Structures are given as C-alpha cells and as structure tokens.
Amino acid sequence: MSPTAARITAVDTHDIRFPTSRELDGSDAMNPDPDYSAAYVVLRTDAADGIEGHGFSFTIGRGNDVQVAAIDALRAHVVGRSVGELCADPGTLFRDLIGDSQLRWLGPEKGVMHMAIGAVVNAVWDLAAKRAAKPLWQFLADAEPAWLVDQIDFRYITDALTPEEALELLRRGRRGAAERAARLREKGFPAYTTSPGWLGYDDEKLTRLATQAVADGFTQIKLKVGADLADDTRRCRVARSAVGPGIRIAIDANQRWNVAEAITWTKALAEFDPYWIEEPTSPDDILGHAAVRRAVAPVKVATGEHVQNRIVFKQLLQAGAIDILQIDAARVGGVNENLAILLLAAKFGVPVCPHAGGVGLCELVQHLSMFDFVALSGTTDDRVIEYVDHLHDHFLDPVVIREGHYTAPAAPGFSATMRPESIARYTYPGGTFWAADLAQQKGEAA
C-alpha cells in the first residue's frame, strides 16, 4: 500500500484508572480522593510504518466511562480518513469535530464532549509528529507560521486576536528560534513542584518535601489551601520557613471560594508572600476573577486548568482577570485550541504556566510550553510548568526533571504513549489490578 493511501483503520478506547486515592497524594480542597484516570485513545492505521497516534482525556475516576463513551461518539469522524491528509492538516478534523451540528448541542465546546475532542485531536498530533520523526514541540516550532495560523479556529475570538495578528506574532516568534531550541536542549524548561503541598501531609512531611524541592533545584513550590484558614496559615508559615524568602510559593484553592471569601482568605495569607493564588473561585467566573485580582494585588491571580475553551480564556485576558494563564493539554480541544490560547496570551503579554500532574499531563503539556518558548513568546522569564512526581513510569517516554527543569523530549511524538503493560493492568474494571481488587472487595463484603 502506498503511503498516501494509508487510512485510519481504528479508534481504540480504554478506560484506565489508577488507585491513587488510597494514598493521600493528590488531595486538595475540592478533590479529596482522586483516582487519576485516562480515557485513552489509540488511532491505528494501515500504513506500513505501524505508527499509532495516542491521546487521552484526564479524569479523576468516576465518569471516566462517560469520557470513553464521548470519544467513541467521535469514531465515525475519524475512521477511514487519509493518514497523510490528517497529519498534513489536523485542523480539518478539529473543525469537523467541534462543528458536528448534533454533537455540538452537548457543549458547545465544553465539558465531556470537548475533552473527548481534545483527546482525539491530540492523538492526531502525536501521529503527525511521530511520522515526522520529531518531538511535538519541535514539530510545532519548525512549522510555517502561516500553516500554524491555519490550524486555529478563530470563531469567537477575532475581537481579541485576528489571523493577521496571529501570523505577525508567530513570525516575530521565529526570530532566534534555533538558538533557543539549542538552549532548551541544553538547560530544559523551568518547573515548579506541587509535591510538598497536598492537604493530606503533616508539617514534618511538608517541611521535608519543601526543603528537598529547593535542594533539587526548584525555585517555586505550590501549596493547596482553602479547606481551613488556621491550617493554611500554619502550613504557609511552615513552608516559608523551610524554603526561605528567595523561593516562590504559589497557593492553590481549587475553586473553593466565593469572590468575597477568596479576597479575605488570600489577604490573610499575604504575610507569607504567596506568588500567586490559583483558582480562587469558579473557573467560569471571569468577572469574579477580575474582582479578586483587583483586590489581592500584588499577589498574582492564576487560573486555567478547568477553563473550558479559548472563548473563556479570551475574556479572562480582556477583563484583566489573570496575571498567569494556566493551559492544560487535555481539557480544551487539543493542540489546535491550545495554539489559539498561547497566541492570545502572547497578544496580551500574559505568561503561560501550565497545569500538569494527574496522569500524563506533564508528558503532554511540556511540548506546548517548549514550543511557546522556542517559537512564540521567546522567553522562560516567569514561566514554569507544574511538576508532580506521579505515575510517570506508565509512559514509554516519561518526563525527565533535572535541576528543577523539564528536559526537552527527544523522542518523536507527543510523549502520550502509555506502556502496554500499564494499560493491561489498570483497565477498569477488567484489568488485572482491578479484577483482583474488585474480587477482594466482593470477598470482604460476603
């Protein structure tokens, strides 16, 4: 079969869940017991190269089956497509998926259906970068600015960013890209760590992990807050005293507060010099974030991991509601929509500090920040990617952290490919781990 004739032959889906709630890793004020999970998708083709495209939606347990059902609902749009055409222009599929006139009713462009679109679109980018034998960040950084502009759906954002402005930003971003790529390969991209800051940890563990983080070369850590002000005050004091004044401490409320509470609580913690307050209130509340930002300065306001699409990001920027924009690789409609969001951030001059953690989010999102550095914003100043030390071993090309920096991936693709043995073990409910676990629970109940 000639390469141009190759087609997508299958869209395989897997419900993969890790039993992370059994330790206290990952607990915050809104998510006390997450089981980090992936609604995982594999695009298979009949090309002779045997290359597959991998992608996923990230969830925290229950509902991962709903997310799989949503990806299944997209299958008819993908199977039978020309692999060559798909990889030459992922934007065509992205537009077809967000434009499906019936599926659109379930959003539009938000929640379960949009995350499913993101999983499939990201799998196409993984396939495209693998076929080009480049890590995704480099595949994007090498792409022609005009082609990148064509990958973006400008509907609903032209009042903030036109295609012409996007093209100009990308052209300017290309100047010096080769030098920055070399610097990236040498030094990596700055990370910060959330590992010390989970709510379930006692002060001794917090001190130990915060001290270790500084010793490991991190210049920023993050603490979860929002459950209890007295506890938060104590934990911020403990953390600040562990790391000293030169290290940034971000705090993260995970949407716990109303606007007034967010302001009061953040001001109460201001004496510990928090760098940003993250998700102070609902991710839908643009005007609320703007009110919080006005009130808590110089503490910065950060949000984005639950922001549903480019339209809400656009408004957060228009309203002056955020100091830090936190993209997530698996919440919005995939790479195409994240390109739009990176460009909006560049237009408004707001630094992008991605959300990561969970399962596989670090692996994915590093590529987007590295592209942003090499070929768009041109800087890592005030840019850090979240790092959480969880579940990386399940991936074939796991992130590598060195001296508080993400090392630039060299393997082709989007670093999304999970180990086959992990898929077999953690598929829910039939994988070997869950089958044994459910049998044991049944035995205990009997």
Add this chain to the structure above:
Amino acid sequence: MSPTAARITAVDTHDIRFPTSRELDGSDAMNPDPDYSAAYVVLRTDAADGIEGHGFSFTIGRGNDVQVAAIDALRAHVVGRSVGELCADPGTLFRDLIGDSQLRWLGPEKGVMHMAIGAVVNAVWDLAAKRAAKPLWQFLADAEPAWLVDQIDFRYITDALTPEEALELLRRGRRGAAERAARLREKGFPAYTTSPGWLGYDDEKLTRLATQAVADGFTQIKLKVGADLADDTRRCRVARSAVGPGIRIAIDANQRWNVAEAITWTKALAEFDPYWIEEPTSPDDILGHAAVRRAVAPVKVATGEHVQNRIVFKQLLQAGAIDILQIDAARVGGVNENLAILLLAAKFGVPVCPHAGGVGLCELVQHLSMFDFVALSGTTDDRVIEYVDHLHDHFLDPVVIREGHYTAPAAPGFSATMRPESIARYTYPGGTFWAADLAQQKGEAA
C-alpha cells in the same frame, strides 16, 4: 411498607430519538439537521402509590448515548434513597450530584455531566410534585420562601445574590400570589411561536405561517437568521409585511457570529424593527454579548438556551450583557439551579423568556415561568415562553396553547412523562421505528 420507608429502587434510562431531520422543521444556521432526542430517565420506587419520577436531557441526535451514559453514572447517588426525604428536600441530592468530587472534574457544572444532573434532579421534582398531587408550578408557588431558598446552591453567586436577598424577593413575590394563580388558570401565560421562522421554509410558507400565527393570537414570532444576509433581509421583509407593525419579530442567530459580525448583521436588519437578537455569538462570551448589546440598541439582546449554569447567567447580568434572559429547563442542573437563575433575573430586573421547542422543553419550562409569574416576578409584561408545535403528542400531559397562551397545567407533576408507546417506538436503535429504519438502510446499502 410504610410511606416513610419507601426507597428509590431503580434509575431507568432510555435513548429516545425522533427522526425530525427528515423534514426541515427545526433547521437553523448552526443546526441544519437535528434529530430531536431525549436521554430519558425514570425513577422507580417501592412506594405503594406506584408513582414514578420522569425527567430527561434534550439533545439533537448524535451523542444522545453519551448523555445516557452520563445519567447512568449518577445512578449510585440515587438508588436506595428515601423517597420521602428526597421529595422533602431535592436540594440535598442536587448538592450531592454537583459536589461529587470525581464527577465534578468532567465539568464542573457544564456540558454533558451537568445536563445529566439536570435530568435526574428534574425527575425528582416530577416525583415530588406528583406525590403532592400538584402541577410543579403550583408546588413551587405554594412552597415556603425559606424552603425555596434552601433549595439553591449559592456557591459562586453570592457576589450578586445573597440568601437574604433571595428570601426577600420570594417573600415579596408571594404577595397577591393567589390572585395571580387564578388569573393564570383563566388566561394562561403568553407564548410566542418559532414555527414560521425556520431557515428551510420558502417565502410562501413563511407568509402563510406568520399570518396564521397572528390569527391564532400570538403577538410575537421568531425568525432564524445568520446563514445569508440577503436571504435574511428578504425573509424579515416578508415576515414584517405579513404580520404588520404591531407584532414583535424576534430574530435568532443560534451563535453563528463573531462579535463584529453580530453587530453589523443586526444593524443591517434593524429596519424591520426586530424585537430581540437571540444568541448573536458564543453562549460563553459574556463580554461579547455586552459589546453587541451596547452597539445594537434599541434592538434587545437575548440569550440562555446554551448558557451552562447560574455562574454564567450571573455574569451576563452583572455585565449588562442581556435584555432578555432565556432559561432552558433541561440545560442547567434542574429546577434547583433554575430557581437561582430566576432569582438572579428578578434581582437585576431582567425579564425571563424561556427557550423551548425540541422535544418536551415546552412541557417542562412552562412550569418555571408560571411559578415566576405567580410567586416571584409577579408579572407577565414582556415575558413570553417560546412555543414550537413539535412532538407534543408523545407526552401524557402535552402543553395546550389557547389564544397565543400556554394553558396552566392541572395534572400533578412536571409534565415530563412520555407515552410508553412513544418510548417503545423511538428508542434508539432497538425501538420499532429505528429497527425497521436501520434494516431498510441496510437493505438499500446491500
């Protein structure tokens, strides 16, 4: 079994689809071929009365199975609950559902998962009103203001509406409620009709249906616009000349435009004196709606059928982005969240004109407007409920339109109960209609 011991024994779900795309009824600029569908839920109990609670999410075809899967994911929260406690306080279940710490990741409070919550919560209200032997509008209008306030989750809206303000609005709303209920039973609630205005109709059919609408007592009609400006100009002229100057003509772009297009297009149609422009742009674009509203006055701006939750409605009101608030009974988290939205509208003095149509949306939403009239806003001035003459016969207690008004339902419940024979016929893909249809398609393909 004593009534207090009765429990929810089952949450049955049905994927029901009507082949509406085969006629042109229902086509607009973004939804050319909807198959009106319901992800339908039935709560069964072991109470001796045999009363069931019925509810549904409305979709337009593909993805209805995803919506069913989302309702299935809620089952564990509902089965085994005390019927008495559930009906005495539906708010407890509503809070449990939106607060499920793992399912929340799939939203939060938006899209597929939130619509599923709405379906289940509405089924509880149907059950509660049936057990009280009252139509839902009356059940709500008779309820104590303090109890209604307790039904609301104020998280993320207290900067616009406090529980104390809500209580005061409801107390004030109760004055004169008995007289208004009597007037409602006598005259009904004003409706407007979208039936003349679908994009697929030619001018002759538009003229005929618009003329008929006026003869039937409607004082407002609605035209779909946004596909082609020359066509829209001609159709607006035809409609205005058919109905004369005294009838309101609303126009509806179904999210077709960017902000600048919305302004230009609406101004171009202003000569035909449109009453409101509906969904001029993305339902997520609060600031965009505000910009459109400033530019197109005195044409009013209306939106809401795709607004995901109370938090976005709050901001549309705070930003002065809308003149007309269009609730939908089956998009947000059910009656509890719609109570919050009705109260926000009352607080800001913005009239509520519900979205309806599809399948069953008229049946549901009439109850909310009637409650609003009887026990909250106290007026029908500038309030109209959308009416579309589709698929009502599939319901046991279909809406009745008389002289351009919705007649107040008298039967107990939320008017949500679909005829068993309709469920059997239109269940997808196994119901008698679809089984025959799919067999025929297969035969033609062979």
